[in-house]
Amino acid sequence: RPWRGVNLGGWLLLEPGPSADIFNRHREKAAKRGRFLRCEWSLMAYLQEVGAVDEIVEHRETHITKEDFAQIARCGLNAVRLPIGYWILLGASAGEPYVGPAIEYVDRAVAWAEEFDLQVLLDLHGCPGGENSGAPCGHMQPPMRWHWSDWNFAESRKALRLLADRYKNCPVVTGIGVCNEPSPKVDLSKLCTYYAEAVQTIRDAGMCSDRVAVVLPAFQRPLADVAQVWDAITRGEHSNVCFDLHYYHCFGKTWNCMTLAQQLRQVEAHAKELSRFPAVISEWSLALGKVAKLGFREENQTRKIFGASQLATYTKASHGWFFWTWKDGNGIEWDWQQSYGEGSLSSELSELPAWSGSGEDPLDELLNPPPSEPEVCFGDAVFLRSFRGTYLDVEGCAVRARWPDKGDWQRVLLCQPKAPDTIWESSQKNSGQGTSKAASPEATSPAVRNGSIVRLLAHTGHFLSVNGTELCTCPPGQNVESTEFVVCVKRTGSGLRHRNVVYLQSKSSERVIDCDADDDNVRVRWRDFGEWQGFALEKEFESDKDQPQLDTNSLQLNSFLMPCRSFRAQVDVGSQGMQTPEMTQNDNQQLSNTREVPVQYQHPVAPSAAAESAAASTDSEPPTTPRPGAKRLLAQDQYSPPKLIRSCSDIAGCPPSPLKPIRGE
DSSP states (O other): OOEEEEEOTTSBSOOTTTTHHHHHHHHHHHHHTTOOOOSHHHHHHHHHHTTOTTHHHHHHHHSSOHHHHHHHHHTTOOEEEEEEEHHHHHOOOTTOOOOOOOTHHHHHHHHHHHHTTOEEEEEEEEOTTOSSSSGGGTOOOOTTTOOGGGSOHHHHHHHHHHHHHHHTTOTTEEEEESOSSOOTTSOHHHHHHHHHHHHHHHHHTTOOTTTOEEEEEOTTSOHHHHHHHHHHHHTTOOOSEEEEEEEEESSSHHHHTOOHHHHHHHHHHHHHHHHHSOEEEEEEEEEEOTGGGOSSSOHHHHHHHHHHHHHHHHTTSTTEEEESOSSOTTOGGGOHHHHHHTTTTSEEEOOOOOOOSSSOOHHHHHHSOOOSSOBOBTTOEEEEEOTTSOEEEEETTEEEEEESOOSGGGOEEEEOTTOOTTHHHHHHHHGGGTOOSOSTTGGGOOBOBTTOEEEEEOTTSOEEEEETTEEEEEOTTSSGGGGOEEEEESSOSSBOBTTOEEEEEETTTOOEEEEOSSSSBEEEEESOOSGGGOEEEEEOOSSGGGSOOOOTTTSGGGGSEEEOOTTOOSOOOTTOOOOOTTOOHHHHHHHTTOOOOOOOOOOOOOOBTTTTSBTTBTTOOOOOOSSTTGGGOHHHHTOOOOSSOOSGGGGTTOOOOTTSOOTTO
16 A cells, blocks of 8 residues: 655754753743754753753653544545654664654554554654764754764664664554655765665665565665666666655755646646656655745635645655655744644645646646736836745845735836836825826836846836946936946846836946845856846736635636545545545545555655756755856856847747746756
């Protein structure tokens, strides 16, 4: 049976999110002593310092109980993933503050799972020495202090041997993970060699391949590369192994700038990867990047759509999936109980609207309807969204891009080159009339097109202006040429429309406005037309009446939302099945005794293939480069822009928008 389960995070390896209660109890007092609680190591060191080590025992006794297993079964799930720190099995190494061994809690978990007919994936979540420098392995430390050679492979295999030998005859133990999120700094050939030795250790201890799958993480590496090196080292020697994928859509710049539609297209792309390799998605959540949360949807609507999309795709994984996590203090997006209770994990998307990959995505229009007049004209109020998902904002004379919000500070008016200085007063007079367009004659001005020259008027009444490499503001009538920008529209035939990506090239300096990846500043530094220079231009809705009120019951969304049944296990959970918002009373009664599971083949917050095929590790970041814009220039990096761009043909070689996923990659 493919796993359809949930992680029991924060129980036998503490992290600030899933173990929020114990961290929050001590955080303030610890800070007063100069101690910052970021992981189990720092928490236990503090508890020893204040003589409160017994609290770890109380936590282990109460964080997960038999009733939790009963509720998991009532949700229709058929498995749990149990993250374990090595000290639970072997005890702490010399000089470490962990408390262990405490393997009796693993015994309890396995016994409770057997009672409620749940499968168990035992996951060595924290290895001796640490497989990374983050909190998930138990000890968060500066990357420069940790080296991959600190990871003790021999002791890790010893912990795996103990697990395999102890639970080899337990029928509910159907999987074992050899580590969790190994650092990309570990050489891939050395990592796969450890994997091969770990699999052999597990099999030699008596966990046979016909019943127990061994799980091998492909964290922040292209899955195809991991599979290739694994095959070269093992030559098909081991069976019933699968790759471990963590599909998170919230960590890093790439995910923060994607709309909800683009996020769903990425989930759709995961299916291609899952069809090629044996895999389990052992961690995923409902957490999204900044831009995907924007729009006129209620937050629970966004979660429901995103959850439905992931459930539909992850059923294609040969070995199944595990949500992160059963309980979590970081919010509903990470907490199965809360998400399931509100109905966000009760549906599947049957099929997304078809899209060729070019032009406006119909899914984007469905989820984020454009204004009734999507064409952008002079006099329109607009917002400029950077590649990081933050909007350009003006405070005083400073121009930055700090927040994913759209308000007065982010709003700018598109003015013609010779716009009268009184336009701000005119627009202010009309601001109470429900319009974002300036007063006549600007209201009837022509459309903004590729090559148009514009001036950008901020809420302060000053125009955006270039001063050297800095973008600032200046009063009307001063330094007019420094306030004029050439509009370069990406992927368009003529006019500028809502959500098109634009480059704004200074007429005076010929440089292009850019947003830095490492700070909030907006500057004008290079003549490049790359990712850092692109801004998605969004029109302001002219009135409340013009703003769409999204309702999943009235929109076409219901045409591809359907009740979820795929993770229901063949398990008898009695007559107390948990009723979800998607179930009728009769549905719940039928599912309370027999839950269906589809026949399948028997893997924190970005996946890609080389760059996008690292889609396996969705929390990965795009590579950094010394110059923004240099990494994604026009036409295979061979395009050299003319002295000043003035027409559509000048940017015909422009690459696909960095804000839209490129289909097929």
